[in-house]
Amino acid sequence: MDLTSSVPSACHIASTRSPFATLAVDHDAIAHNTALVATTAAVPVMAVVKADGFGLGMAQVARTAVRGGAIALGVATVDEALSLRSSGITARVLAWLVDPLSDLADAIRLGVELGCSTVTLLEAIVAEARALGITARVHLEIDTGLSRSGADPGSWERLCRAAAEHERFGAVRVVGIWSHLARANESHPSATASAVDAFTDAAVVAAEAGLTPEVLHLASSGAALAHPSTRFSLVRVGQALFGVQPVDGRHYPLRPVLRLTSRVVQLRRVPAGTSVSYGGGYRTATETTLALIPLGYADGIPRLAGDRAEVMLRGRRCRVVGRVSMDQLIVDAGPVSSDVAEGDEVVLIGDPDAGEPGLAEWAHWAETIPQEIMTGFGPRVQREHRGAARVA
Structure with missing residues (x-):
């Protein structure tokens, strides 16, 4: 019996797979932010793209920044x-x-x-x-x-x-x-x-x-x-290039550059008093639906954000509950009658102006700075480069 006959080819697997997590990089936002700083400072800009372009892809970010005006x-x-x-x-x-x-x-x-x-x-x-x-x-x-x-x-x-x-x-x-x-x-x-x-x-x-x-x-x-x-x-621009507000108490019209999304891979309806994740330190207050998200601290989700962070699911904020594991986190998706389904998109980091959790919020939940969050995303998170300003 040929045991290999039913095994899909590598090409078929690659063409049908869907990553557990996608980090979308908005090159139009990078170009906008580069031009904004150059205009404000009124001197030439050096775009800082160290640490693999703050985790987003060094060469890709560099090309866009140069196209956006960095010298x-x-x-x-x-x-x-x-x-x-x-x-x-x-x-x-x-x-x-x-x-x-x-x-x-x-x-x-x-x-x-x-x-x-x-x-x-x-x-x-x-x-x-x-x-x-x-x-x-x-x-x-x-x-x-x-x-x-x-x-x-x-x-x-x-x-x-x-x-x-x-x-x-x-x-x-x-x-x-x-x-x-x-x-x-x-x-x-x-x-x-x-x-x-x-x-x-x-x-x-x-x-x-x-x-x-x-x-x-x-x-x-x-x-x-x-x-x-x-x-x-000359001015050296790093964090502002990526839409991070660089001055305490001030807001500049910088655009968010990254968007981190995943999906629900499992749902579990549980009664009040159910312990969640390692250590059992979190217990559900009421009957609820727990959604399993396939991202953890190995992917750059800070362990400290457990019981603090929120994600966007079906247009509403839902809280991360229990400890963040190496590969998984758990979200309280709401009442037992919740309309959440397996396969639903989960927005972990998005556009704060649209009500989505932002990079600065994640830094607050993890008691750190946005740059540490950005540079922590692991290789299992697939980068996707988008926007008309992207240089192929």
């Missing part, structure tokens, strides 16, 4: 920059989380601009550039209060003078001076004042050392929109 792309690592190049993206790219063990040679050869905040790293870049016979393009970073990356103010003059010396021999070209703000999300001008002063002083030191950078950039999304003094000649 450059920003990533954290050299590997991310090289991935953009391997995707055929030729736009200006800055990688800022760099050390001497990074793939400096390929980065320099492919025109990736490198962030640099130590003389040690500068010397490593210079050595690779000389070996290749190519001038490396670097952005010197000064720490202006974040105490994270960036040169300590006490070592800044030495770094600038070393870079200027290497410029004279053609090993490097300092094309940018930059820093990162610690309090860009705050609306009061005092939140960024000291950083602006420190950055301005650093630019003067660089000029005195003989450096003539093409761009000075300090502002991230929040500062680009709310703090004019931080804009200088």
Whole structure:
């Protein structure tokens, strides 16, 4: 007996399957948000597409952002920059989380601009550039209060003078001076004042050392929109690109970019007092219908959101009850006579203006920030890129 005769072909399986979860990415919204920040800031935009485009697809997001008006792309690592190049993206790219063990040679050869905040790293870049016979393009970073990356103010003059010396021999070209703000999300001008002063002083030191950078950039999304003094000649836009409101207490006409949907895979009618999920900490208050949704913390649904979060089901908000499992969550779909059916669409993250749960709400339920939610979606969640602005 041929046991393989009744097995569907792989092509048939692929053509008929339906993913448990879809993360739809609205490229028209990305283009809109890019243009909005560029217009508001009135200086060129660098679109930050690190962490796989905040979890949405780095190359796809990058192409749309450039089409929407961004003049450059920003990533954290050299590997991310090289991935953009391997995707055929030729736009200006800055990688800022760099050390001497990074793939400096390929980065320099492919025109990736490198962030640099130590003389040690500068010397490593210079050595690779000389070996290749190519001038490396670097952005010197000064720490202006974040105490994270960036040169300590006490070592800044030495770094600038070393870079200027290497410029004279053609090993490097300092094309940018930059820093990162610690309090860009705050609306009061005092939140960024000291950083602006420190950055301005650093630019003067660089000029005195003989450096003539093409761009000075300090502002991230929040500062680009709310703090004019931080804009200088370029702004770096990450969260605002994806429709995340970047300034506490302010609302800008940014469009939501992502929509996360799933479906009901099982319904269970239960009496009052039924314990739900691991630990039995949640019990139903009345007779109700429980809907099983095939998404869990392995897919990026925060475990902390159990008993807090809501989803949209049949046009109404329904609460997530019990603990979120690795692969599943449970929703209280309402009375026993509920009209919910297996296969119904469930909107986990959608458009707040339409009454759907938004990304900011999920961040609140999980006691985190929207960016952590975005970058947490797992590989089982299928990405779908939509919109006329999408670049094929």
